[in-house]
Every structure is written in C-alpha cells, then in structure tokens.
Amino acid sequence: MQTTQRDNEAWLADLNARGRIQQQALTDLGDALFRTLGRIRANWTYVDDSFLEDVVQETLMQILEKLEQFQGKSRFLTWATSIAIHIALSKLRRKQWQDISLEDITLNGDTTVVDNFMTGDEVEINRDQSIIIDRMHSLIDSELSDKQRTVLLAELKGLPQVRIADLLDSNRNAVYKMGHDARKKLKQALEDSGLGIEDINSAFSA
Amino acid sequence: MTLDKKQINGLMQLIGLTRDSEINCDQCLNLIAEFAERELAGKSFPESLEKVEHHLSICRECCEEYRLLIQALKTMDEDEPDPSPPRL
Numbered sequence: 122m123q124t125t126q127r128d129n130e131a132w133l134a135d136l137n138a139r140g141r142i143q144q145q146a147l148t149d150l151g152d153a154l155f156r157t158l159g160r161i162r163a164n165w166t167y168v169d170d171s172f173l174e175d176v177v178q179e180t181l182m183q184i185l186e187k188l189e190q191f192q193g194k195s196r197f198l199t200w201a202t203s204i205a206i207h208i209a210l211s212k213l214r215r216k217q218w219q220d221i222s223l224e225d226i227t228l229n230g231d232t233t234v235v236d237n238f239m240t241g242d243e244v245e246i247n248r249d250q251s252i253i254i255d256r257m258h259s260l261i262d263s264e265l266s267d268k269q270r271t272v273l274l275a276e277l278k279g280l281p282q283v284r285i286a287d288l289l290d291s292n293r294n295a296v297y298k299m300g301h302d303a304r305k306k307l308k309q310a311l312e313d314s315g316l317g318i319e320d321i322n323s324a325f326s327a
Numbered sequence: 328m329t330l331d332k333k334q335i336n337g338l339m340q341l342i343g344l345t346r347d348s349e350i351n352c353d354q355c356l357n358l359i360a361e362f363a364e365r366e367l368a369g370k371s372f373p374e375s376l377e378k379v380e381h382h383l384s385i386c387r388e389c390c391e392e393y394r395l396l397i398q399a400l401k402t403m404d405e406d407e408p409d410p411s412p413p414r415l
Contacts, residue, residue: 157399157402157403158399160399161398164395190357194360194361195360195361195363196364198403199363199364199396199400199403200360202360202396202399202400203356203359203363203392204356206392206395206396206399207356210388210391210392210395254335257338257339273338277334277337278334282352283388293351293352293353294352297351297352297386298351301345301349301351304341304342305345305347307342308342308343308345311342321339321342321343322340322343324339325336325339325340325343
C-alpha cells in the first residue's frame with residue numbers, strides 16, 4: 122500500500138497488526154521518512170544514507186513503542202516526521218559536541234562572566250543594561266545551585282541539552298527543568314530587587 | 328568564563344520570557360505535529376497549543392526541530408512521484 126493511501130486510522134491499524142501487514146506498514150513508513158529526511162538533509166553536514174537509515178530504524182522502533190500516544194490531531198506522517206527529526210538532530214548534536222566537557226564550557230561553574238562582559242572594550246552597554254547585569258552577576262552566584270548554574274551557563278554557551286544530559290547522567294527533560302528553575306529564581310530575585318519583567322524586556326529588547 | 332553580549336542578551340530575554348509553568352521538550356514534541364499543521368494552514372492556536380508557541384520561544388533546540396519539520400512538511404505536500412532513489 123502506498124503511504125499516501127493510508128489515513129491515520131489505517132496507519133494505526135496496520136502498525137498495530139502483526140505479521141505481513143505490520144511489516145508492510147513499517148516498510149512504507151520507513152520509505153516515506155527516508156524520502157522526507159533526504160529532502161532536508163542539505164541542512165546537515167556529514168550526513169549520508171547510512172546515517173539516515175539509522176535514524177529511520179530508530180524512529181520506527183520509537184513509533185511502535187509510543188503508538189498509543191498518537192492522538193490523531195495531526196496527520197500520522199507529520200507526527201512520525203517530528204519524531205524522526207528529533208532523533209536525527211539529537212544524534213547530530215551529540216556527535217558535534219562529543220569532545221566537549223562541561224568544564225570546557227563552564228570552567229567549573231565560574232560565573233565571572235558578567236565582569237568580563239562588562240569590561241570588554243568592544244562591548245557597548247547602556248546604563249539600564251548595566252544595572253541589570255550588575256544584579257545578575259551577584260544573583261547567579263547567590264541564588265543558583267551548582268547544577269543550576271552549570272546547566273544555565275552551558276546552555277548559554279550553546280551546549281545542547283541532550284549533551285548536557287549525557288554529561289550529567291541525566292535526561293533532557295531534567296536538564297530543561299534545571300534551566301527553567303534557574304531562570305525562575307533569577308527572575309524572582311531580580312523582581313525582588315526592584316527590577317520587573319518590563320524593565321528587563323525594555324533594557325534588552327533591542 | 329566569558330559570555331559575549333549576545334549571550335548576555337539571550338539570558339535576559341530568556342528571563343523575560345520565563346513563566347512559572349512551562350511545558351518541557353518531550354511535551355512539546357508530543358504537540359509539535361499538530362502545531363505545525365495549524366501553522367501551515369494559517370489556523371489559530373487553541374489554548375493547549377499556546378504553550379508550544381511559548382516553549383519554542385524559549386528552547387533553541389525544539390525551535391530548530393520545529394523549523395525543520397515545517398520545511399519537511401512543505402516538501403511532503405509536494406510529494407508526487409518520488410524522485411529519490413529507493414532505500415537499499
């Protein structure tokens with residue numbers, strides 16, 4: 122059966138089936154994902170057919186595991202493609218950052234970042250920004266736990282969450298939560314010190 | 328440790344966008360297909376998907392995945408006779 126001929130219900134029925142029907146559905150789905158990934162591969166460097174094939178196989182396995190999570194609010198192929206893209210990018214991010222440690226990024230959590238930022242000759246900051254940055258400097262040190270500080274600084278330096286999670290022996294959701302908790306603490310602390318969200322947005326919106 | 332102005336600005340903008348309650352990346356991934364189709368169809372977002380829009384403004388990685396999904400969906404909609412070679 123061609124992929125374009127299956128609606129959502131048919132995909133679910135065939136993938137939930139056993140034997141030859143399921144196998145054909147997996148083949149059709151894999152072909153469709155391979156074609157789609159092939160069309161967007163130009164966005165990635167060092168990606169060959171073997172990489173795409175690995176992504177497709179991992180995607181098919183995940184889809185079978187989480188089939189019941191598909192709620193039918195989108196086309197099935199859209200849902201499957203979103204999973205495939207997530208898997209592909211996670212692999213690429215891990216590969217790109219595989220030789221980087223958290224220490225490389227954060228220098229053991231040193232947060233003298235703002236001082237360095239402020240004394241850079243090439244940097245121009247206005248008075249409002251300077252006030253907020255001053256506060257931020259001390260708040261990063263005083264309000265955040267070591268892990269929160271590490272995650273926040275690593276994210277700001279561009280380290281992907283999936284790699285941070287690997288390095289912390291954690292997972293992406295936990296890393297997101299640590300970063301979120303850090304942002305909430307800093308936001309609250311800024312507000313407590315008299316700097317509201319409007320002040321921040323106004324000063325840094327340019 | 329040095330952060331450049333862009334990174335400092337990024338932190339401040341993130342703090343400005345921070346809400347007490349946010350969905351995480353897995354929750355975003357579960358909703359992103361519906362969100363993308365609505366976006367491409369020019370439909371408004373129900374309240375349940377507004378959280379996705381906010382997450383995409385916060386999370387650089389989910390945003391990257393979303394942009395690629397949009398790109399992929401556009402190519403899927405052009406999916407006629409397949410010019411790609413078959414898989415081995």
